[in-house]
Amino acid sequence: MNAMxxxxxxxxxxxxxxxxxxxxxxxxxxxxxxxxKAVAIPGHQIPFGSREMPLSYGWxxxxxxxxxxxxxxxxxxxxxxxxxxxxxNAVSIRGFFRxxxxxxxxxxxxxxxxxxxxHRIPETKLAEGQVIVYQVPIPEPLRWLEPRxxxxxxxHGLAEYGAMHVxxxxxxxxxxxxxxxxxxxxxxxxxxLMRPSPIPKFDxxxxxxxxxxxxxxAGREKRIYAVPPYTSVKSLDFEDHPFEIERWEHTCALCGxxxxxxxxxxxxxxxxxxxxxxxxxxxxxxxxxxxxxxGMPEGYLQNPPPRSGGGGxxxxxxxx
Amino acid sequence: MxxxxxxxxxxxxxxxxWLAEERRGDVAVPELTVAQIxxxxxxxxxxxMTEGSLYDPDxxxxxxxxxxxxxxxxxxxxRAYRTTLTRFGAxxxxxxxxxxxxxxxxxIFKDVPGGQVxxxxxxxxxxxxxxxxxxxxxxxxxxxxxTPLADTLPGVIDVLNRESLIETEVAPQDAAPPADLTREPxxxxxxxxMRLQNLARGDEGFLLALGYSTQRGYGRxxxxxxxxxxxxxxxxxxxxxxxxxxxxxxIELTECQMVNQFAGSKTxxxxxxxxxxxxxxxxxxxxxxMALVDRALRxxxxxxxxxxxxxxxxxxxxxxxxxEAQGFVQHLKLPHxxxxxxxxxxxxxxxxxxxxxxxAALAEAAE
Numbered sequence: 001m002n003a004m005x006x007x008x009x010x011x012x013x014x015x016x017x018x019x020x021x022x023x024x025x026x027x028x029x030x031x032x033x034x035x036x037k038a039v040a041i042p043g044h045q046i047p048f049g050s051r052e053m054p055l056s057y058g059w060x061x062x063x064x065x066x067x068x069x070x071x072x073x074x075x076x077x078x079x080x081x082x083x084x085x086x087x088x089n090a091v092s093i094r095g096f097f098r099x100x101x102x103x104x105x106x107x108x109x110x111x112x113x114x115x116x117x118x119h120r121i122p123e124t125k126l127a128e129g130q131v132i133v134y135q136v137p138i139p140e141p142l143r144w145l146e147p148r149x150x151x152x153x154x155x156h157g158l159a160e161y162g163a164m165h166v167x168x169x170x171x172x173x174x175x176x177x178x179x180x181x182x183x184x185x186x187x188x189x190x191x192x193l194m195r196p197s198p199i200p201k202f203d204x205x206x207x208x209x210x211x212x213x214x215x216x217x218a219g220r221e222k223r224i225y226a227v228p229p230y231t232s233v234k235s236l237d238f239e240d241h242p243f244e245i246e247r248w249e250h251t252c253a254l255c256g257x258x259x260x261x262x263x264x265x266x267x268x269x270x271x272x273x274x275x276x277x278x279x280x281x282x283x284x285x286x287x288x289x290x291x292x293x294x295g296m297p298e299g300y301l302q303n304p305p306p307r308s309g310g311g312g313x314x315x316x317x318x319x320x
Numbered sequence: 321m322x323x324x325x326x327x328x329x330x331x332x333x334x335x336x337x338w339l340a341e342e343r344r345g346d347v348a349v350p351e352l353t354v355a356q357i358x359x360x361x362x363x364x365x366x367x368x369m370t371e372g373s374l375y376d377p378d379x380x381x382x383x384x385x386x387x388x389x390x391x392x393x394x395x396x397x398x399r400a401y402r403t404t405l406t407r408f409g410a411x412x413x414x415x416x417x418x419x420x421x422x423x424x425x426x427x428i429f430k431d432v433p434g435g436q437v438x439x440x441x442x443x444x445x446x447x448x449x450x451x452x453x454x455x456x457x458x459x460x461x462x463x464x465x466x467t468p469l470a471d472t473l474p475g476v477i478d479v480l481n482r483e484s485l486i487e488t489e490v491a492p493q494d495a496a497p498p499a500d501l502t503r504e505p506x507x508x509x510x511x512x513x514m515r516l517q518n519l520a521r522g523d524e525g526f527l528l529a530l531g532y533s534t535q536r537g538y539g540r541x542x543x544x545x546x547x548x549x550x551x552x553x554x555x556x557x558x559x560x561x562x563x564x565x566x567x568x569x570x571i572e573l574t575e576c577q578m579v580n581q582f583a584g585s586k587t588x589x590x591x592x593x594x595x596x597x598x599x600x601x602x603x604x605x606x607x608x609x610m611a612l613v614d615r616a617l618r619x620x621x622x623x624x625x626x627x628x629x630x631x632x633x634x635x636x637x638x639x640x641x642x643x644e645a646q647g648f649v650q651h652l653k654l655p656h657x658x659x660x661x662x663x664x665x666x667x668x669x670x671x672x673x674x675x676x677x678x679x680a681a682l683a684e685a686a687e
Contacts, residue, residue: 179666
């Protein structure tokens with residue numbers, strides 16, 4: 001292909017004129033070195049020479065670079081955003097890798113060798129040999145407490161994490177509970193304070209002693225960190241205020257699951273709503289196995305008609 | 321499930337097709353060629369090359385065409401292409417004192433050796449819309465000077481600095497070659513070489529505003545435009561197997577030497593200090609903004625108190641890059657409904673607690 005044409009999401013197979021998985025081999029080597037260092041020091045952020053990718057910063061460039069550096073021709077890739085395989089950015093990133101590597105992609109968590117994710121850990125337990133790659137917007141757990149990198153580096157060096165405990169304590173004093181709902185800070189291997197990326201705290205316990213390798217890529221901030229398999233990952237808490245995860249009074253309207261993370265779906269314009277699994281693969285597999293929920297409320301529009309009077313042309317062939 | 325934020329590949333492909341159609345606009349109007357953009361929208365091309373960190377007018381013009389004239393998007397396109405290019409070496413430092421000058425002005429001396437050369441500038445134009453351009457009027461040919469300019473004009477400051485009242489800039493002897501910011505992450509404390517690299521590809525609007533803020537008192541450093549020059553400089557490359565430098569060609573470059581008052585410190589006598597700015601092509605606003613910010617960022621090194629945003633190295637260097645900034649600001653368009661759901665759960669619980677507390681208080685008051 002003409003090197004001047006930017007990649008689009010369609011097409012499949014290895015792209016001519018580009019290295020396998022887009023990055024040149026030297027860059028991959030540099031990133032792999034950073035990953036090895038990160039694995040050797042669990043939870044510690046390793047600066048790396050993040051490249052400018054053909055996708056926007058903040059849209060998964062760190063995760064994409066990590067995946068591009070570890071993916072091989074025999075891998076099977078799954079990409080999720082908000083737990084779903086069909087969200088636009090997950091579709092876009094999966095398309096990018098299909099185009100740049102030609103590797104097989106899947107939606108089934110257990111079939112994937114690499115899972116790249118934004119904001120969720122799949123409900124299906126990850127196994128040994130699998131790699132989960134998190135897209136990270138802000139890698140520094142202390143950033144909201146101390147904006148300066150020079151200072152936070154020192155704080156990590158001295159394991160001086162009192163400020164974070166004070167922040168959590170102040171939450172309890174003011175609100176009676178810790179109000180951090182996602183990106184909830186964790187202590188890795190008893191040494192480094194780490195951001196789990198903006199996953200809901202519901203997912204935090206899954207990181208603890210996970211059999212799979214967990215890699216974290218922050219492209220814009222140029223940091224990589226990792227949690228090796230079977231490593232302790234503890235969410236910060238207090239003896240009298242133990243860490244708790246979100247619970248729902250509902251079960252999934254589609255598959256009836258009572259122990260998965262639920263999205264709230266606005267079902268109509270009269271305030272009707274329903275709860276369904278955020279993990280679309282998990283939900284789909286349960287439904288296929290015959291599990292049933294209470295069903296979506298009456299009047300739920302699977303495909304709302306286009307707004308009238310909105311104007312604007314529709315491209316040919318667009319479904320109505 | 322929520323149709324509005326989820327879309328299959330087909331929706332994305334259709335969106336791209338529509339975008340291409342919008343880019344083309346009314347097909348009754350002839351299509352813009354890359355050469356037309358390169359020649360007639362040159363300053364837009366120059367900015368894209370500068371902040372895209374790639375001197376290639378044709379690719380920058382193509383990027384502008386593809387980006388529908390959106391500068392930051394064009395810069396992004398050029399950067400994403402640049403990152404795939406192989407590095408085979410570094411050129412010798414540009415010798416801007418040997419620039420073939422088209423414009424050179426100094427605000428600190430009435431006359432300078434070689435003269436003040438206005439060149440092609442907007443500076444003294446009256447900003448009145450020229451309706452003859454709407455009728456595709458060809459401009460009359462510009463007159464040519466009777467005596468041509470000297471081949472090279474040495475830098476004003478170096479020539480007129482016999483008393484050494486302005487700091488002299490010498491390359492540090494023991495310094496390692498500056499790292500490539502596009503290959504290595506920014507680390508702190510950042511050397512001046514690193515800072516200048518960052519500012520050179522930094523967003524023009526951001527640097528303009530920060531530079532302006534120093535003039536309005538947020539880190540005031542009393543600037544004078546020592547010299548601004550624009551012209552062609554030769555790029556030379558020394559291939560290891562040759563052992564001598566060969567000329568690769570000429571590039572257009574703008575350079576600004578800002579001269580700033582300085583009261584002196586424990587180690588330095590009172591003297592004028594400098595700020596430096598540069599850009600590919602003709603980009604004086606960028607070069608001047610950059611020079612002001614460069615000087616502001618030298619506050620710590622010169623023993624000045626750091627009080628303002630423009631003097632704050634981490635603040636400036638971490639937020640100057642518009643490709644990074646546009647990505648992170650616009651990533652808010654991506655679905656965040658899982659995090660939002662977590663927040664909903666927390667806020668509902670907090671409201672429940674607050675309501676119970678209020679009801680309990682009311683009940684107590686009623687008793």
